[in-house]
Amino acid sequence: MSANSLDRMVVVSLAKLVPADHQYRQFKSRFNFAAISPILHALECKAYYKGYGIERLFKCLLLQFMEDLSDRELERYLNENIAARWFC
Secondary structure, X not given: OOHHHHOOOOOOOHHHHOOOOOXXXXXXXXXXXXXXXXXXXXXXXXXXXXXXXXXXXXXXXXXXXXXXXXXXXXXXXXXXXXHHHHHO
């Protein structure tokens, strides 16, 4: 390898890795997350540290329900599936 090939940086967008016709994209375009955002934030704890955020956790629960996954399976699914990461 030459020194020039090691100096290159490649930027990959997660959104570009998920096909345009993927079922998660279709669901996300049809479901109005903005409408439920105030409801979710009303339920959110008033603690300083918010963790991943209540909206992201809600999306994880939706994904868990849609794919019929246990908690452990969901964790693995999110680690291995690019579309699932994009969705959440």
